[in-house]
Amino acid sequence: MGKPLKIILSILAALALLIIVVISALFIFIDPNDFKPEIQAAVKDKIGRELTLEGDLKLSVFPWLGISTGKMTLSNAKGFQPKPFAEIEESDINVKLLPLLSKEIEVDRIVLKGLTVNLAKNKQGVNNWHDLTDTKPEPPAADSGAQDTQPTDEAQTLLSIGGITIENARVDWDNQKSGKHLEIKDVDLNTDKIVFDKPFSVNLALTVLNAQANLTESIKLTTDLTVNDKLDNFRLADVNLQTTTAGEKVPGKSLTAALTATDVLLNLAKQDLKISTLRVESGALKVAADITGTRIKDQPLFQGPVTVAQFNPVQVMKQLAITPPTMRDVNALTRLAMNFSLQATDDSADLQNLVIKLDDTTIKGSAGVNNFSQPAIAFNLTADAVDIDRYLAPEKETDKKSKPIASPAVTTAAAASLLPVETLRKLNANGELTLHKMKINNLNMQDIHLKLSAKNGIVTTQQNVNQFYQGSYSGNLNMDVRNSQPVLAVNEKINRVQVEPLLKDYKGEARMRGVVNASAQLKAQGNNKDEIKSSLNGQLSFLFKDSVILGFNLQKIIDNSKALIKGAPLPTDNKHDQTLFSEITGTAIVNNGVLSNNDLVAQSSKLRVNGKGNANLNTETLDYKINAMLLKSPDANTGQQAEKMTVAINVGGTFSKPSYTIDPSSLLTEKNKAKIEEKKQKLLDKLDKKLGPGASDLLKRIF
Structure with missing residues (x-):
């Protein structure tokens, strides 16, 4: 047995010596820079772009087969600016030789330094990378009668990458069709060793500059990413995304936000998405959700529960450098929370099982928006008790006595007149609001039903108050805003309303008691309260x-x-x-x-x-x-x-x-009626005696 072993060892030693000799010869006799023209010609033939290799090419063979480059540039597409489509200062990539014998590709860390990519879209909507992504259909293979077979696990090639490092990269995006221009700079990417179907860490940082809006956004992302060998199934674990937006127009000149998720599953083959324990925080605002998506490329549908934790709206407005309104109640607008079930597409959003808690008011129901480009709003909401006066501007005691009485429909018309005509003209809404109790302008109402219908420049509201100071109220308002000057029509009726408590609540005093029934049919036109009053008819x-x-x-x-x-x-x-x-x-x-x-x-x-x-x-x-x-x-x-x-x-x-x-x-x-008549008759009798009969008749005709 000793002799065969010696023979085998001698053969292996000879092979090793041969490999060393070949590698030495490669370094001595082969210069990769001699192949630059062939490489550039191959790129030109394959994609029709000019590749310029300005730096030296450095070759390594054992134990890593790799190449390092200096500066490289790839020309832009025809019809676009002469600046390069992409350029890189230096790169380094190596593949281990021996694992190739067992169909394993083991790549050392890929390093790209100084990468710059110039992306553009012209006024016709054509981008400068379409020629790189368009693929020509391959001719159908001849039918051999044999069934297609999938490669076995043993036949598949295994790939692993020691990691990716991108340093100081930059992307310039110029959209001439929309006029938008963005610059993404300081792009740094680092990953751990990349192996298919195994998690590896990803660290990404970049800065986005929007010169038109004078905004700067810094983004940092960390996650553990898992990718399959087909590159159509992704899993991100422990996602942490931090953003900071800065600019003169940003409230407080700087706004930070954080997005986290425990698990994100994306299956491109099945077009499925699942985001677990999603959290979004910005200042005091905290949103939690669990979202699933289906058919995300063809007909995306996203759904799941969403919760907005209780926060202080006044405090948030101050953080955003927004001056809160001065209200009658200092505790108003200090508590807001909501939760709902979300169903959203790329063009709509529907909120079911909606619960909103604003201060001491609870609102339940549903709301939705269809067609984001021309929104159609629908809602059906019910509130337990709303004290609107808490949110109005402080009222002086003298204001109560001087303010005129206005019905709900007239008040609605006056409020609507404050909105721009163009806003009302575009309004497309249909919904109902029910309130068990409401207080407004110190008036107390119970069992209120409101309906709104707005479309194509016609706005209609219906109001019913079933318990209104021991009586009832009903009314409707129709607004035609298709022309520059709105036209309004009001139809109202109150039945068996007690006057004294109504006036006491509204004006602070009552100068009348009793029960009133009344109705009104009025029309007006105008863009403000004064114009509406001066044109009122009915x-x-x-x-x-x-x-x-x-x-x-x-x-x-x-x-x-x-x-x-x-x-x-x-x-x-x-x-x-x-x-x-x-x-x-x-x-x-x-x-x-x-x-x-x-x-x-x-x-x-x-x-x-x-x-x-x-x-x-x-x-x-x-x-x-x-x-x-x-x-x-x-x-x-x-x-x-x-x-x-x-x-x-x-x-x-x-x-x-x-x-x-x-x-x-x-x-x-x-x-003195009797005395005057008596004296008048005596005077007339005297005239008849002195002037003759008939004189008194002449005097009567004169007076």
Whole structure:
């Protein structure tokens, strides 16, 4: 056995010596730089681009077969700028020789230094790398009748790379079609040893410059990556992505964000994506999600639960250098959290099982957006209790008494008028909102239903309040914003609403009691509140039952006027003055913001009132003439109704401060009617005696 072993060892020694001799000969007799023309010609023939090898090529053979290069450039595509498509300062790649005998490719660390890539897209939308990625279809192979066979595991070549290092790389992106230009610089990439189907660490850092927006974004990524040999199945574990955006227009001039995920699975063959325990944090804002995606290349669909942890919106606004609004409640807008089930495509997003908690309000339902380029919004939401006044600007005590009463539809119209016409014209929305309780402008409402429909420049809202101060309210608003000046139509009705508590809540005081039924049909046009009021046209009607006007005593006004005429002392003031009416009715026509009411009727056991006049909504002034018929009490001796007396009253002033004055002539006429008639007749009789019969008839015709 000793002799054969010696023979084998001698053969191996001879082979080793032969290899050493061959390697030595390669270094002595072969210079890789001599093959530069052949290499450049091969690249030109294969891809049609010019390859320039400026630096020296250095060859290594054993135990690594490799090559190191100096500076190399690859020309740009035809029709683009003359600067190179890519250039590199130096590179180094080595493959181990002996594992090749067993079909194993073991590559040493690949090192690329000073890599620059210039990517571009022209105005026609053609990019400068399309010729490198387009592949020509191969002619079909002749049918040999044999079935295709897949290579066995033993026949497959195994590949491992000792790692990849890219230092100080740069990518320039020039999109002439959109006018966008980005520069990605300081790209550094380092990986561990790369073996298919085994995890290896990845560390990536880069900086993105956007000169147009004056923004700089720094990005750092660390993860453990696993790739299969077909390069269609990827797994990223312990993903950690950190970004910092800086610029003059960035709130606070700098904004940081972090994205982490425990596991990301991407299967390109099946077009599946799964992201587990995704976390996104930026300042106080924290979002958590678990997302799955299907058909991500053809028809992507992403879905999964999303949670936004409770945060302080006011604090976030301050962190973003946004001045928070001044609100009546200092604790308003300090707690916000939400969660929902997300379903999203490349052109839509649908939020189901939506729960929003804003301060003390809980909102539930669903919402969605379809067609991001021209968004169509849909929603169906329910809220338990909302105090909108908490979020409004602080109100002075004097503001309560001076603010005019506005219905929900009119308030909605005024709010909508603050939005640009173009925004309303593009609005495409359809949804419903239900509120169990709501407070706005100090008015309390229960069981509220709101509907919104907006499309093609037509905006329609419907409002119903089933419990509104022991009564109800219903109304709708139609806005046509297809032209430059919006046209509005309002139709409203209130039924059996208690006036006194409504006025106390809204204005802080009530000068009237009773139950009111009213309806209004109004139209207007304009781009702001003043234009809408001045163009207001339509009609309305009202009916007050069992009403009491506080601070106004019609009987006392008449008595004071009588006493003043007689020269008698005025009656003692009474702070609890009031006038009772069993019913007040009327209708009105509105023309260019002026309300004309010609059939005001009020009655009680002692009064009959008829009136007419105007209320100017633009100047908020009153101009009314009221005739009050005072019914005297029955005579105690005869039991018969005494003679009626009519008094004329002028109502002026403003909505918030009306004034009442008596027409003195009406009192004088009633008081002296009999005496005047008696004296007038005596005068006429004297004229007939002195001037002859018929003279009195001539005087009557003159006066």
